[in-house]
Amino acid sequence: MSGRSGRGVFGKLFSKKHNRDREERATDIGMPTNVKQHLHVSKNSETGMLEGLPPTWLRLLNTQITPAEQNEYPDAAIQAVKFHMYTIKKEKAQDEPFKPFVTQEVITEEDKEIEKLLDHKNAHQSQDSDLSIGQSSEEEITGNDVPSERQTMPATPIKNSIKKKEAMMDMTAVMQDLTLIGEDNDESPMLRKKEMSYSTLSDEEIYEELKKICNPDDPYVRFERIKKLGAGASGVVFIAIDSKDNSRVAIKDIDLTKQSKKELILNEINVLKGFHHKNLVNFLDAFLSYDHLWVAMELLDGGSLTDVVTEVVMKEGQIAAVCHETLQAIAFLHSKGTIHRDIKSDNVLLGMDGTVKVTDFGFCANIVGDEKRQTMVGTPYWMAPEVVTRKQYGKKVDVWSLGIMAIEMIEGEPPYMKETPLRALYLIAAMGRPKIPRWEKLSPQFQDFLDKCLQVDVDLRASAEELLKHPFLDCAMELRTLTPLIKAAQKILHKSYD
Numbered sequence: 367m368s369g370r371s372g373r374g375v376f377g378k379l380f381s382k383k384h385n386r387d388r389e390e391r392a393t394d395i396g397m398p399t400n401v402k403q404h405l406h407v408s409k410n411s412e413t414g415m416l417e418g419l420p421p422t423w424l425r426l427l428n429t430q431i432t433p434a435e436q437n438e439y440p441d442a443a444i445q446a447v448k449f450h451m452y453t454i455k456k457e458k459a460q461d462e463p464f465k466p467f468v469t470q471e472v473i474t475e476e477d478k479e480i481e482k483l484l485d486h487k488n489a490h491q492s493q494d495s496d497l498s499i500g501q502s503s504e505e506e507i508t509g510n511d512v513p514s515e516r517q518t519m520p521a522t523p524i525k526n527s528i529k530k531k532e533a534m535m536d537m538t539a540v541m542q543d544l545t546l547i548g549e550d551n552d553e554s555p556m557l558r559k560k561e562m563s564y565s566t567l568s569d570e571e572i573y574e575e576l577k578k579i580c581n582p583d584d585p586y587v588r589f590e591r592i593k594k595l596g597a598g599a600s601g602v603v604f605i606a607i608d609s610k611d612n613s614r615v616a617i618k619d620i621d622l623t624k625q626s627k628k629e630l631i632l633n634e635i636n637v638l639k640g641f642h643h644k645n646l647v648n649f650l651d652a653f654l655s656y657d658h659l660w661v662a663m664e665l666l667d668g669g670s671l672t673d674v675v676t677e678v679v680m681k682e683g684q685i686a687a688v689c690h691e692t693l694q695a696i697a698f699l700h701s702k703g704t705i706h707r708d709i710k711s712d713n714v715l716l717g718m719d720g721t722v723k724v725t726d727f728g729f730c731a732n733i734v735g736d737e738k739r740q741t742m743v744g745t746p747y748w749m750a751p752e753v754v755t756r757k758q759y760g761k762k763v764d765v766w767s768l769g770i771m772a773i774e775m776i777e778g779e780p781p782y783m784k785e786t787p788l789r790a791l792y793l794i795a796a797m798g799r800p801k802i803p804r805w806e807k808l809s810p811q812f813q814d815f816l817d818k819c820l821q822v823d824v825d826l827r828a829s830a831e832e833l834l835k836h837p838f839l840d841c842a843m844e845l846r847t848l849t850p851l852i853k854a855a856q857k858i859l860h861k862s863y864d
């Protein structure tokens with residue numbers, strides 16, 4: 367738990383900046399799918415520590431998770447370390463891809479070591495272990511049959527048809543696993559088909575497809591760059607003036623030469639184009655100029671909710687207002703068969719008038735009805751237990767993350783923020799519902815709302831639709847009451863959108 371002083375609903379109105387390790391927190395995770403390995407894992411009866419895992423895993427485990435913790439929740443420790451070994455560090459650099467459906471990974475030497483361990487079945491099969499790694503419902507896949515995202519996502523353009531065919535087969539395996547959508551579903555099959563077919567396109571073909579969906583205007587002529595807002599994993603975001611109507615917009619400039627998975631950009635744009643809602647940061651248009659793709663979006667000049675939660679204290683009524691708006695976005699996405707999978711304060715942007723909008727659809731997954739997925743994506747601290755423990759998961763992962771975001775609004779940060787991502791994963795898996803500081807000071811309605819968001823049992827967790835009717839939201843203050851908080855945060859952070 368965070369254990370910070372001077373913050374929270376019942377603390378001082380404005381607190382000093384809390385030094386939040388955003389870089390650490392931004393560690394996103396993805397992992398290969400369908401990997402099922404049985405390891406001979408046992409517990410040392412004297413020390414309580416786990417044995418039989420690959421040395422790299424054990425090293426990590428033993429430095430970050432105490433013997434007592436390993437002894438108490440061995441499965442959680444194994445799941446956490448396993449996920450951690452597949453941690454994808456999304457470098458805040460230009461060579462990162464545009465928010466992909468499958469996260470771009472930077473393969474570390476350690477990752478390679480683990481891949482080798484898995485691929486060559488270095489970890490011997492267990493005769494008697496009941497601690498198995500992976501929860502794939504598939505038959506056990508051995509050695510080189512294991513399709514990992516690394517193996518299947520070609521880093522270089524595929525130029526000839528044989529390679530294309532191979533890639534298509536690989537991508538099919540990946541996408542089948544990622545989407546778990548039945549072939550006979552017809553609710554939103556188009557996107558999935560596109561995901562699949564795009565994977566077979568060469569760079570040239572992807573440029574052709576992009577040209578088709580992009581506005582032919584030259585963005586360098588049409589827009590005047592005003593100010594850089596920041597750089598994310600996929601590109602630089604800046605404020606620009608659209609000469610067509612003098613409106614101010616946010617533009618994400620993506621250098622395509624630095625994107626290894628250009629096919630995913632097509633998917634992303636198509637998702638963005640298809641969604642319009644008052645609580646989503648809406649896509650306006652896309653432009654292609656040589657190797658640069660400019661994605662124009664609505665400009666939210668109030669910054670991110672993170673700025674507010676880390677700098678100022680919110681009243682319950684203001685928290686209810688943000689929850690209400692965010693829930694409307696989540697319910698809309700869910701009604702379209704889409705899970706956001708990365709709900710957190712960083713991905714909630716604010717307008718100066720108190721408008722609340724969800725952004726960042728890079729992790730969105732399309733599902734149909736109650737279909738479940740198994741890929742682990744998101745940011746560790748906001749992840750639902752069923753994601754961490756690699757159970758199949760569905761739309762309600764967004765509801766869990768909303769509950770964690772509500773804790774951010776109370777506390778300024780999510781649970782376990784001061785822990786390393788590996789320990790956070792362990793704690794999520796081991797503890798389930800996190801302890802909420804100053805719980806007794808929250809209103810009964812807020813407590814009940816949090817209870818409904820943070821149920822470990824997915825069946826007991828409320829849906830976004832159900833939560834929209836929750837009495838806690840009746841106390842929502844007007845959105846314009848957020849304006850002073852936004853102004854205060856901007857002042858402290860020296861941020862301006864002029």
Ligand SMILES: Nc1ncnc2c1ncn2[C@@H]1O[C@H](COP(=O)(O)OP(=O)(O)OP(=O)(O)O)[C@@H](O)[C@H]1O
Nearest residue numbers: 595596597598599600603616647663664665666670
């Ligand atoms: N539509 C927008 N209006 C105002 N600010 C925005 C908008 N979109 C993004 N930003 C801001 O621009 C900066 C960069 O955003 P971007 O989404 O590229 O990166 P990120 O969210 O920090 O990282 P990632 O790429 O990993 O999601 C962030 O500070 C974000 O809040």
